[in-house]
Amino acid sequence: MSPEPSLVATETAAAADVGTAAKETLEDYTLRFAPRSYRKWSPGVVAVSALGGIAYLADFSIGANIGISYGTTNALWGILVFAVVIFATGFPLAFYAARYNLDLDLITRGSGFGYYGSVVTNVIFATFTFIFFALEGSIMAQGLQLGLGIPLWLGYAISTLIIFPLVVYGMSLLSKLQLWTTPLWLVLMVLPFAYLLITHPESVNSFFAYQGANGQGAPSLASIMLAAGVCLSLIAQIAEQIDYLRFMPPKTPENSRRWWAAMILAGPGWVIFGAIKQVIGLFLAVYIIANIAGGTAVANQPVHQFLEIYQDIMPGWAALTLAVVLVVISQIKINVTNAYSGSLAWTNSYTRVTKHYPGRLVFLGVNLLIALILMEANMFDFLNTILGFYANCGIAWVVVVASDIAINKYLLKISPKEPEFRRGMIYSFNPVGFGSMLIAAGVSILAFFGALGSGIQPFSPLVAIGLGLVLPPVIALATKGKYYLRRTNDGIDLPMYDEHGNPSGDVLGCHVCRQDFERPDMVACHTHDAHVCSLCLSTDKVGDHVLPATRP
Structure with a gap:
């Protein structure tokens, strides 16, 4: 027959x-579970590799931009809000990824979204990767223009094309790249900040007294939340950390302490380093504005921040060389992660929708092309607006998944504790996460654009956080958890x-x-x-x- x-x-x-x-x-x-046979790295190697991916200089720009807009006091409080939210929401996600060896998309499927429902979160994450790839590529192009006289348009292309061959072999190559470049990167980043603290102690007082470009940086809850909103655009960074953490070795009684330390440090702990970089970026910007003629125009550009300080320490040619080296190393370290994670997100979505697996490299090219278009469109000039808008989507997604894991799985026990991501085992859509995210993102975006009134507008991140936290348990209880497992x-x-x-x-x-x-x-x-x-x-x-x- x-x-x-x-x-x-x-x-x-x-x-x-x-x-x-x-x-x-x-x-x-x-697109699949990371098997035990492939996970040969120690917890320490995985952690260092994951933290190598946060070597980006965008934090310096973000810290400088929010300080220039809202003053030092509001910026520092905004950075603190950002750090607390990121750590609290990132902890359950990082633990789940390291414990069960899944990326955030696979976690999202079984944490309230369903097999097809998590496709929309993949698009959100892919958007994060090409926005920040473009931002980092723009910074690298600025460095190439300053150091080598390369036009910006060509610098954008170089900063994009150089990444492709480095991402082909995934974690096996990325782990080596991050390990070998991190020590030099740390020295180059910390040197100018330490120099200013030692040789220009008065810069500390100037830093805390800075009132912003318009001189109206008095403490204000609205300004704090606007600053926090820009910083919180980085909330999806936890997904990139998880792309490394999914390769953690099995947790055993023998390695338990090292396993937990690596998971916390490289998971939610990334925000500690991110917050420090934002503060340093603001500190360097204030110093340049106060001490360098015409410094206001370049104070938010990391390559100029470091160049100006290096020039106080060493000859001009050496300062320029080190500034360019720092920028190039930083951008390569983070953009290999952006490109890798973005290719995973696009491939995952395409495969589920079309039932065809084209291979990750196809969408590696797609992600890099989108980022290059953004760079050529000079997105650097609209950074605060782009990041503030994106933050509402990213917050809604991450907070909803964290709420489902922490509250629905471990507290209420209405969501299955162990993850499930396989087709046929879960429903196509689950209203618990999918519905919660759409509502939280939609309402917070309306607030961001002032549709709910000018008084609520600065607090759109809080709207996304509040709804993203409360709605999953409410909907799970209302539906009695019946849409989790098919x-x-x-x-x-x-x-x-x-x-x-x-x-x-x-x-x-x-x-x-x-x-x-x-x-x-x-x-x-x-x-x-x-x-x-x-x-x-x-x-x-x-x-x-x-x-x-x-x-x-």
């Missing part, structure tokens, strides 16, 4: 993707977790792509007495492999 046409179509479609699926080592386990049994008898609660390392074969994958990535096939991996399920165009909604 010949196979049914639908089954033939399924196998043909799956076979077309076998070539790309077979390159999972190169593709760094795109099935509770994946048809495989092997246990999902080992004796320490880590994802199992047992290996099973996928009968579609003929590759072996670990237990958490596998599901029983509906039409065969065999197993199928999560990626082949995602590319199953007719759904023949997908288990039915009810138990057999």
